[in-house]
Amino acid sequence: AQSVTQPDIHITVSEGASLELRCNYSYGATPYLFWYVQSPGQGLQLLLKYFSGDTLVQGIKGFEAEFKRSQSSFNLRKPSVHWSDAAEYFCAVGRYSGGGADGLTFGKGTHLIIQP
């Protein structure tokens, strides 16, 4: 069975500093990988996704993630965080079967706190 691990429950970063959120997955084949963000009172918003090809993926809001097969990781990065980035971030893995896109498997999430 597939699984996702986000080892950091909370991360505190100063505004303007760089950010890296960790994600490790377990899956038997090449996974579809996602990062979602949830701001208070909002639904989950897709930041970026990886299906195949270039292992460095660019997303919205200045985020990027790198797929490393050898480490089973898909870490999220941003060079300079803004106070508005404070939210909860979820890494997820999915797969596609003949019947359509399957349900996603999520990590437990990482709360990002921005210090002024």
Next chain:
Amino acid sequence: EAGVTQFPSHSVIEKGQTVTLRCDPISGHDNLYWYRRVMGKEIKFLLHFVKESKQDESGMPNNRFLAERTGGTYSTLKVQPAELEDSGVYFCASSRLAERNEQFFGPGTRLTVL
């Protein structure tokens, strides 16, 4: 284009009562998913509709949960009778049939069972 909407945003019920949650997917999205997040835990997949058919309901916790999608448009998730452990946030997501895995999520319904 309107996003995925869910109703109600919050629901507080007593143990043993029945609650029905509704999800309206993005227009034209044939895939519809239900997920649940219990406090302190990860978001877990419940089930997947393709149009009006249940594609995968392996995540449904037990037979107190019933999901329907009549006509392949909106979906309802009924919990009957509700138990304390059903409390959590229920998310709905939708996607186009041809766009694998790019799921758009609604804001969720927070269910509290007392």
